[in-house]
Amino acid sequence: MLEIEAFADAAATPISGVVAKSLITHADSRGDLTEIYRKSWSIGSNTPVQWNVVHSAANVMRGVHLHLKHEDILTVLQGEMLLGLSDLRPSSPTHGTGAIVRMPADSPAMIAIPVGVAHGFYFPVPSIHIYGVDFDFDRTDELGCRWNEPGLGIDWPADDPILSERDTDAGSLAQLLDVAGLSE
Numbered sequence: 694m695l696e697i698e699a700f701a702d703a704a705a706t707p708i709s710g711v712v713a714k715s716l717i718t719h720a721d722s723r724g725d726l727t728e729i730y731r732k733s734w735s736i737g738s739n740t741p742v743q744w745n746v747v748h749s750a751a752n753v754m755r756g757v758h759l760h761l762k763h764e765d766i767l768t769v770l771q772g773e774m775l776l777g778l779s780d781l782r783p784s785s786p787t788h789g790t791g792a793i794v795r796m797p798a799d800s801p802a803m804i805a806i807p808v809g810v811a812h813g814f815y816f817p818v819p820s821i822h823i824y825g826v827d828f829d830f831d832r833t834d835e836l837g838c839r840w841n842e843p844g845l846g847i848d849w850p851a852d853d854p855i856l857s858e859r860d861t862d863a864g865s866l867a868q869l870l871d872v873a874g875l876s877e
């Protein structure tokens with residue numbers, strides 16, 4: 694399991710294009726303020742056009758999903774996310790690499806998930822995250838496979854997570870690669 698700092702350097706990130714920026718929280722006697730996004734930070738390739746906020750109970754798994762059109766940039770506001778990643782892009786220098794990065798809300802960071810990088814979110818505790826996308830929601834760009842497909846290279850610390858019907862019914866990685874046109 695990797696810490697977010699491993700993804701800070703675009704030139705040396707474990708998965709090409711997955712880059713994260715640690716965020717600074719300004720606390721005072723009233724509470725605190727954290728900048729979560731500046732276009733000038735160049736997190737992601739494009740400017741988000743839609744933002745979502747998501748509440749998850751403990752032991753929830755969202756994914757594994759893949760997009761061919763839109764990228765996600767995300768940050769965790771409360772609790773902790775274990776972000777599973779798998780590079781499915783045949784032309785990528787890190788093709789075939791899987792990783793899990795721990796994203797606790799008390800070490801805030803914004804991370805970009807490029808097109809072609811499969812991803813899943815596991816929440817060991819009740820959590821809240823937000824994420825921005827550079828295309829409006831489009832169900833035709835919501836691909837995915839079973840969360841625990843061995844070929845993803847994601848060593849989830851979960852046995853029997855809570856899944857949506859969509860994720861329960863998801864197919865194999867081979868089927869996903871075929872549908873996505875990413876089979877070699």
Ligand SMILES: Cc1cn([C@H]2C[C@H](O)[C@@H](COP(=O)(O)OP(=O)(O)O[C@H]3O[C@H](C)C(=O)[C@H](O)[C@H]3O)O2)c(=O)[nH]c1=O
Pocket residue numbers: 745747755756758759765812813814830835857859
């Ligand atoms: C993403 C989205 C969803 N919805 C509706 C569709 C469903 O009725 C409900 C839950 O959607 P879904 O089950 O797709 O949510 P997650 O399982 O958290 O998946 C989402 O987060 C993962 C990890 C992703 O990467 C996907 O892009 C995204 O679908 O919200 C909307 O109305 N607008 C939206 O932009």
